[in-house]
Amino acid sequence: MRNSLLPCLSLLAAALATPAAAQQPKQPPLVIGSQGSFFVGGRDVRSDTLSVLSAYSASGTVTAEQMYVRYQVPVDAKRPPVVLIHGCCLTGKTWETTPDGRMGWDEYFVRKGYPTYVIDQVSRGRSAANPTLINSVRLGKTPPSETPPVFAVGHEAAWVIFRFGPDYPKVFEGMQFPLAAQGEFWKQMVADWIGTLPTPNPTVPALSELAIKLDGAILISHSQSGIYPFQAAALSTRGIAGIVSIEPGACPAATGDLTPYLQIPTLVLWGDYVDQSSRWAPRLKLCREFAAAVAKAGGKTELVVLPEIGIKGNSHMLMQDKNSLQLADWLTAWLDKHVAPKGP
């Protein structure tokens, strides 16, 4: 078996030229003051269906609903830090090296002087999901109809949701997403347990705790998590120094209580082709109504649709598009103006 696999492994190795090494332009060294990871939140859960395997006991206590956070603080860091919050079916990998091997926003913000905190949403990635209900179904204690609705999004559906084109596999003209590395993007997608979580999603209070712990943070969210910084602000505005909501799945209702949002510098940012998407066009419309309502009430929410300011071709995954660092430059300029971060 060993020998028969060798040619195969060689071919695989040749095909797998490290994207990160092969395509990333040479950068000056990155000088980090501190880095590490920790969790926010979490609660203990007792269960008798932890396992159906004889090697591991069925009964016991697990910790669930904690949020994983990985951070890097540059030397001579600015304040406040940024928190990068990924969207549906993805993890913190969203913000790291792009599918075609370019630098992600996680590193670029550090190079711009921002302490940068990348999270995995509760029950996703390195933030544990709770499998006890799955085992309960297997053991006949829970009916199959109550099996937890853990879902994956297929390439074909994701193509349209992420607005790479109008239908799979058609491509919007001028598309900035690095489609030549599409397969690397599909590898980023993970099963999504959000339908198994209580309301509000435990990621929301965890973000609030994190912002307070950091004594001020700019919450940068995306898509499914777009609403989370607003929901965190509704819990407490404490620690929320700014909100950047990139293509949110929802904005707060224009007719709701806008008080939590009036004092927080907020940007709601959209890419291109939105009016060609039956999923996203109504969401943009509702966000426009929210931004207008906040403005009318004297707040600081700005909504920007990139093609309306001359930046064209961006997909829903704009932090990975070919012009992603140009967008990061634009975004940090916006933050400089509206949140006014302080130097060291």
Add this chain to the structure above:
Amino acid sequence: MRNSLLPCLSLLAAALATPAAAQQPKQPPLVIGSQGSFFVGGRDVRSDTLSVLSAYSASGTVTAEQMYVRYQVPVDAKRPPVVLIHGCCLTGKTWETTPDGRMGWDEYFVRKGYPTYVIDQVSRGRSAANPTLINSVRLGKTPPSETPPVFAVGHEAAWVIFRFGPDYPKVFEGMQFPLAAQGEFWKQMVADWIGTLPTPNPTVPALSELAIKLDGAILISHSQSGIYPFQAAALSTRGIAGIVSIEPGACPAATGDLTPYLQIPTLVLWGDYVDQSSRWAPRLKLCREFAAAVAKAGGKTELVVLPEIGIKGNSHMLMQDKNSLQLADWLTAWLDKHVAPKGP
């Protein structure tokens, strides 16, 4: 609701003093030549049970069995790099900041000059698990008895498995694990999908591919993954510059084909209290037999039990124990002697 939650959030914030910030001794800046993340492996899977939610199509293609890798390369890096491979019910977080907020081996090896690659095993953490069988049960297409055996390990069982003490919550005398931060360790534990994966575990060929891609790597594995570097070497010894197997769940059979292991400098490393554990004592015995058989055949496998060389009190999670950096120093000295890494 906002106001009523404020005191609660304040208390939480106070209780959650960042372990990383609070307890990590001041270090000189970390100077990184390059960092990033990518995936190795993965295959496309077609399914009609991706989702039971109306918002996401049930039919489509997902990519599964890819392995997430995060890396940091110091300036003036040594060769070969190290690959850190976590064990059961855990993720790459194993090697990052310890539960009590000290520097993890991921950063320490970089500071020692090693390019360091931290993986999440296939179907764990940021490496996607495939939920299609779960949805198939919910939809009545698969009987509940075939629900995938995704398991979690409870605190009580983990206490004994990780050898914090003989029985929960008794503690072994002289224990080096930072038990005051026990709750932070429980947050690292995730559901384990290993029972749903084909044989060999796709992490094994992915590690082989990674070692070849890196043109040589030292594979440092732990517990459940302890056997993986050996299994990768049995596929191909190409790229495997050294093996460090920390408290492996299994060693290769002493009576099997030892050829793949004869030329690879190998360390099998064990902590303390092993002879007091009915789970681990027989495994150590079998590993001793393996190491003796390799030595007899002229190979380079060394087995070290830390208390036998005067280092006492180490748990199964020795990379997180209070003396973890002392152990890393000992390990890099071993690597200097036996793998002989080259300076830049």
